[in-house]
Amino acid sequence: MTVLAPPRSPVTRALSSLSVLVLAALIAGLVVGGLAAGGEAEPHGAVVSALSVLEKLGQTWLNALRLTVMPLILALLVVGVAAIADAAATGRLAARALMVFGLLIVFATVYAIIAGLGLLNLWGIDPEGGRALLASVAGQTAAGVDEAARTDAFSAFLKTLLPNNIVKAASEDSVLGVVVFALAFGFAATRLTPESRRPVVDLFRSVGETMIVLVRWILVAAPFGVFALALGVGLHGGFSAAGALGHYVAIVCLSQIGLILLTLLVAVVFGRIGLGHFLAASGPALAVAVSTQSSIASLPVMIERARDNLGVSAERAGLVLPLAVAVFRMTSPVANLAVCLYVAKLHGIDLGIGVLIAGGLTAIAVSIASVGLPGQVSFFASVGPICLAMGVPVGVLPLLLAVEVIPDIFRTLGNVTADMTAVRIVDVGETGNEPAPADS
Incomplete structure (x- = not known):
């Protein structure tokens, strides 16, 4: 049976076009900057003046994103916690699904740290390319975590968990404290009566949706902002930054590919299903994931294939998969931590155990809060908080956003693979299904 992908929304189509424009702007900025430098170590005269203006405009755009x-x-986070609590209240099946999601997301986070550090140690960043990539953000310093915390002061990490002033913590980019407050606030809201909880959740849902609209508006200027930043990189570092960007894409994609392979192993072992059968059953959903880069767009096909080809009951597929799309994004901590670890390595920052734990906990929280939209919208909102929690500068993120279109394919592919794995595991746990045949 042929399964057609659902039509792409106007927003998704616009973001896909924007990603192409942003990538083109990155290339154009590097090329124009490299040519303008004329082979000299530093540009002079009018070029310097033009560069100064463009860099300030690019920084203004970056500040708008950070805002x-x-x-x-x-x-x-508040809305995400409320959604999880509401789902758990629906019964034993939802609670089992949430338990499976939780175990998988913790596993993915531990893997992310090990894989990210391992890949960067085995295949380090070219020093010249790294310097070129940082050329336009050389004045930035790490925020949110001081040097003592970055080295290994676990006590400094603990102090960031509970700030005495949440407004001050937010203004100082102490994102971990904000995350802990948001989680606590969300769980506290779930203890209210439905009548009292509804307006609180609706308020935060409206705030979140408003901020997403604002992010989309800011991203309209992304081609110009990225061009301005890339122009500075090209002027100061020539074309060597392109190699560093390619290396970055490879590291992030390899981290996610490793997770996808491990997820398939989990599906075979705990889902009691043959690898060939699982891939054949999930294939159309994975194809939709690659073409749309959206887990939400893949949902109808996932439900159909889980029910008709994985042997999952219609009731379980109809509950577990929508819940997975809403709150479970297994590749989120892997991809996001890979970005943060890369940026830390780029800046020569050594990360201690306390900071790695802070980053991992923030990555888990962000994975709950992240929205099911293409990565161009959620990239900065997902990666930024983790960088800030780890004390890693965020100035280079707009340049990495320009090439996010490639890693984002693997993000969605991994999420859909994990969703299909999770629904199979939950179904086996509920029914004790016999192992599926190795091939079909």
Whole structure:
């Protein structure tokens, strides 16, 4: 049976076009900057003046993006916690699904740290390319975590968990404290009566949706902002930054490919299903994931294939998969931590165990809050808080956003693979299904 992908929404189509424009702007900025430098170590005269203006405009665009991070993460976390609580209240099946999601997301986070550090140690960043990539953000310093915390002071990490002033914590980019407050606030809201809880959740949902609209508006200027930043990189570092960007894409994609392979192993072992059978059953859903880069767009096909080809009951597929799309994004901590670890390595920042734990906990929280939209919208809102929690500068993120279109394919592919794995595991746990045949 042929399964057609659902039509792409106007927003998704616009974002896909925007990603192409942003990538083109990155290339154009590097090329124009490299040519303008004329082979000299530093440009002079009018070029310097033009560069100064463009860099300030690019920094203004970056500041506009950063402005949305704290309110967005606060709103999305409160709504996400409420959604999980509501789902758990629906019964034993939802609770079992949430338990499976939780175990898989913790596994993915531990893997992310090990894989990210391992890949960067085995295949390090080219020093010349790294310097070129940082050329336009050389004045930035790490925020949110001081040097003592980055080295290994676990006590400093603990102090960031509970700030005495949430407004001050937000203004100082102490994102971990904001995340803990948002989680606590969300869980506290679930203890209210439905009549009292509804307006609170609706308020934060409206704030989150408003901030997403604002992010979309800011991203309209992304081609110009990325061009301005890339122009500075090209002027100061020539074309060597392109190699560093390619290396970055490879590291992030390899981290996610490793997770996808491990997820398939989990499906075979705990889902009691043959690898060939699982891939054949999930294939159309994975095809939709690659073409749309949206888990939400893949949902109808996932439900159909889980019911008709994985042997999952219609009731379980209809509950577990929508819940997975809403709150379970297994590749989120892997991709996001890979970005943060890369940026830390780029800046020569050594991360201690306390900071890695802070990053991992923030990555888990962000994975709950992140929205099911293409990565161009959620990239900065997802990666920014983790970088800030780890004390890693965020100035280079717009340049990495320009090439996010490639890693985002693997993000969605991994999420759909994990969703199909989770629904099979939950179904086996509920029914004790006999192992599926190895091939079909």
